[in-house]
Amino acid sequence: MARFLFLIFFVLPFACITLPPATDLQKTVILGSPIRKTIFVDRVVLPEEAKFRTEKEDALTLSLIDHLRNFKLFDSVDSSAKSIGIKENNYHILSFRFSEYRREKYTHPAYFPLALVTLCFYIVLGGPIMVDVLSYEGTLEAKDSSGKVVFSTREKFFMDRNENFYTKPVTPPDVEERTALIDKMVNSYAASIRSKSIQ
Structure with missing residues (x-):
């Protein structure tokens, strides 16, 4: 009995689940005139502590290439491995x-004490049970055919959302936020090309 009470009052209230990062992206549209440039995409780099890092880097790289192709914004989009030995010089390599690339869930600190004190009315009345944390911070860097960095931008996104008994699950839960962050960086890059600040 003592172990059970210890679990309820001291372990579960501080439980934290780190979820493996997802890699899918939503179909979106970037408006504006097409850009006459070939784009190669380097392998995406995730933080060292990311779960299943190697597999997720490969999967996110492929998702990114497909995502950029769907924009129909550039002449062509491919993996940077295909840039080796290319003769034309009207291309950029995007990295x-x-x-930061994480999603965690942990028990809301008020959940267990208030659920017990109120005989579970806390749950029925919609008190928060879990906290869903989403945190992304990414950098997009563009290099020209000589290897010179011609563009760089950094974006970040952070959200912590309380979930209760009535919260509808969102599937996939973080695809909109991840896509929006990447699109923001690509939009900045495209705007720089259009303004002729980079070639």
Whole structure:
């Protein structure tokens, strides 16, 4: 009995689940005139502590290439491995690096004490049970055919959302936020090309 009470009052209230990062992206549209440039995408870099890092880096790289192709914004989009030995010089190599790429869920600190004190009315009345934390911070860097960095931007996104008994699950839960962050960086890059600040 003592172990059960210890679990209820001291372990579960501080439980935290780190979820493996997802890699899918939503179909979106970037408005504006097409850009006459070939784009190669380097392998995405995720933080060292990310779960299943190697597999997720590969999957996110493929998702990014497909995502950029769907924009129909550039002449062509491919993996940077295909840039080796290319003769034309009207291309950029894009590198996406994430210093933060995580999603965690943990028990809301008020959940267990208030659920017990109120005989579960806390749950029925919609008190928060879990906290869903989403945190992304990424950098997009563009290099020209000589390897010179011609563009760089950093974006971040953070959200912590309380979930209660009535919260509808969102599937996939973080695809909109991840896509919006990447689109924001690509939009900044495209705007720089259109303004002729980079070639």
